[in-house]
Amino acid sequence: MRKYRQFVIGLLVGGALMFAMPSMAAVVKQYALTEVGYPIEVNGTSYVNSQLPILNYQSNTYIPLRAVGNLLGANVNWNSVLKRVEIRNGEEQSAQNNAFRNVRASGTAGHYTVTGEGRVFEATMNYAVEDGHDYLLEKSYALDEGAPAWSEFTLNISIPHKQLPINGTLTLELFEYSAKDGTRINTLSVPLETFLP
Template identity: 60%
Template sequence: MTAIPSMAATNKTAYTLSEATYPIEVNGSVYTGQGLPVLTYKGNTYVPLRAMGDMLGASVAWNEKLGKVVISSGAAIAPCNNAFCDVLVTGSGGRYTVTGKGRVFEGVMQYAVEDGHDYLLEGHQQLEEGAPAWAPFSLEITIPSEQLPANGTLTLELFENSAKDGSRINELSIPLETF
């Protein structure tokens, strides 16, 4: 299928688009067209913006006053459980800063970083206060480049040790980066 060439208002250039012959998958769901085709032009894929926004959970709207499309995604909800909350990860390439709040027994939080097969880093941090109070924390995590997975996800595990038997409790797993 060839789309009808259209003329851009500013430079009168004609563009010939073709319908894509391959599927588009977004977060595990395949775009089914919904009456609007996926097109290609010079090796680039063009998709209906509103349909992609819907599949990604983003709002796509036309702002008449400003004469532009505005795309907004809802703020990601920070991971939370009984012991850790408002956890935010920044960084890449093996260098990460993790901030949040902890509410752990005697103020001692444990953490570990794994690559899906092995633990690359394990440690603990003393918070300013223990449970039941929430106390802020900040972790600087560095994984040497030779330990970064070629294909996989680095995951941070936050947890506390049970006062009863020392087992892991209140575990919260947070992806750091996918390679």
């Protein structure tokens, strides 16, 4: 009787393992990435970075996105509001929406100049800078004219060095407050700078 019980238990355990193993194999997907030995050159400039190497997977070459963007002269930024990577090159149009247009940002290391045109209620536009987690500043700016006219603006933004992120993107948000209920409307997000550790 004891041998019969052990046989049945062994049969059940073996059957369970037989059906579980293919299921577990389907869940665990592995990638065999190998570091490549050949150089990557873009417009005459070689990519070299021992901390972020070039990798190969199934005869496809993988290189860090920001590195390629830098070699091509494009800006690669993480848009924390929309949760996506955005790549912009010099030929791309400036940022705009119904209340803000021709918005361009320049600068580095916490000092930025943002220019553009605004068309907002009672000529009061607002802006804030966030690092993906916290707002570092929020201010208002008085335009020369209110909507429906477009007015030019120039914002000089300074973020203290100790507030700059170690890893993340500083993003400017242009917006206005609704006269109806006080909520933010016509928000336009503009990447200022991305920081890497």
